[in-house]
Amino acid sequence: MAERxxxxxxxxxxxFGVTPRTIRFYEEKGLxxxxxxxxxxxxxxxxRVRIKLILRGKRxxxxxxxxxxxxxxxxxxxxxxxxxHSLIATVKEKRARFEQQIRDINDxxxxxxxxxxxxxxxxxxxxxxxxxHN
DNA sequence: GTTCTCACA
DNA sequence: TGTGAGTA
Numbered sequence: 485m486a487e488r489x490x491x492x493x494x495x496x497x498x499x500f501g502v503t504p505r506t507i508r509f510y511e512e513k514g515l516x517x518x519x520x521x522x523x524x525x526x527x528x529x530x531x532r533v534r535i536k537l538i539l540r541g542k543r544x545x546x547x548x549x550x551x552x553x554x555x556x557x558x559x560x561x562x563x564x565x566x567x568x569h570s571l572i573a574t575v576k577e578k579r580a581r582f583e584q585q586i587r588d589i590n591d592x593x594x595x596x597x598x599x600x601x602x603x604x605x606x607x608x609x610x611x612x613x614x615x616x617h618n
Numbered sequence: 619g620t621t622c623t624c625a626c627a
Numbered sequence: 628t629g630t631g632a633g634t635a
Contacts (some may be wrong), residue, residue, distance in 0.1 A: 494619070494620080523622095524621085
């Protein structure tokens with residue numbers, strides 16, 4: 485199977501479900517550095533992988549900078565244990581942050597329950613009044 | 619279709 | 628962390 489060596493911005497955008505605008509934005513941030521053919525950008529398979537990893541990082545709550553930091557640690561010559569340890573540390577941070585967010589949301593839900601309960605109690609003590617439809 | 623820049627949330 | 632408009 486002859487592998488195609490380059491991709492256009494629209495091909496990658498379609499593949500990853502983002503807009504070309506987003507990929508240009510990543511380039512502006514230094515996440516990818518596609519070659520040029522005249523004005524057009526030509527993305528290599530390596531560029532494609534970087535974008536895929538960036539988007540994967542985004543899904544687990546990593547910032548673009550965090551993803552770049554991890555990706556740029558990759559060293560084909562070695563076992564990358566340093567990179568992997570760093571990624572584990574980042575993942576643990578993210579996990580802690582999301583766990584805190586879950587607690588915050590639960591607190592908010594409890595407050596909503598309380599307010600709703602008070603409102604419903606107040607309604608029981610007052611005569612029913614006609615309500616406008618909604 | 620793609621590029622660039624500027625403004626905007 | 629992106630989007631949209633206007634341009635060439």
